[in-house]
Amino acid sequence: PLMFQLGFGMSAVQAGSLTFVAAIGSLLTRFMMPRILNRFGFRRVLVTNTPIVACLVAGFASMQASLPAWIVLAYIFIFGVFRSVQWASTGNLSYSDVAPEQLARFSALYYILWQLAVAISVGLAAALLSLLASGGHASVNDFRILFLIEGLITLCALFAYLRLTPQDGAHVSGHGAHVNTE
Known part of the structure; x- marks a missing residue:
């Protein structure tokens, strides 16, 4: 929302309304994730989806204030869909090897680590944006460079996902077992 506000001059309400469609996506x-993971497995989903999410993040660099709202809304909706696939897949895979008696502890730890990762990424993005803006007001071009860098950082996760085997998490997703998810 900051690029829409600071770069394009939208109000906080306007920018928030645009980005709200990512949550809808x-x-x-979320309702399709069991079927997606069952059909394709964690490895294929994450190896395929990570470059898509990276490109969508970097694609925000091409946003223009003159774009029709429906194009921006459609793009943000699509981003929300693929981001959700990424988060749900990563989250479910994280839980796949946790014993049932350890789920409560792991859930608390996972939540704390997730929040820490979000805080660190927001802090790093803010620091990088400040650096790009030379400590002044961020311009649209500063945001564009930031989105390109964030896209590259997102793509780096692909190296971890390439180490997965097709069987990783299969007991959770049902991949390869022809389990009916309906």
């Missing part, structure tokens, strides 16, 4: 995707 995310919510709708």
Whole structure:
């Protein structure tokens, strides 16, 4: 939302309204995740989806204030869908080897680590944006460079996902077992 506010001159309400559609895309995707993971498995989903998410993040660099709202809304919705696939897949894979008696502890630890990762990424993005803006007001071009860098950072996760085997997490996703997820 900051690029829409600071770069394009939108109000906080306008920018928030635009980015709200990512949450809608995310919510709708959650209902499809069991089928997606069952059909394709964690490795294939994460190896395929990571470059897509990286490109979508970097694609925010091409946003223009003159773009029709429906194009921006559609793009943000699509981003929300693929981001949700990434988060849900990563989260479910994280839980796949946790024993049932350890789930409560792991859930608390996972939540804390997730929040820490989000805080660190927001802090790093803010620091990088400040650096790009030379400590002054961020311009649209500063945001564009930031989105390109964030896209590259997102793509780096691919190296970890390439180490997965097709069987990793299969007992959770049902991949390869022809389990009916309906």
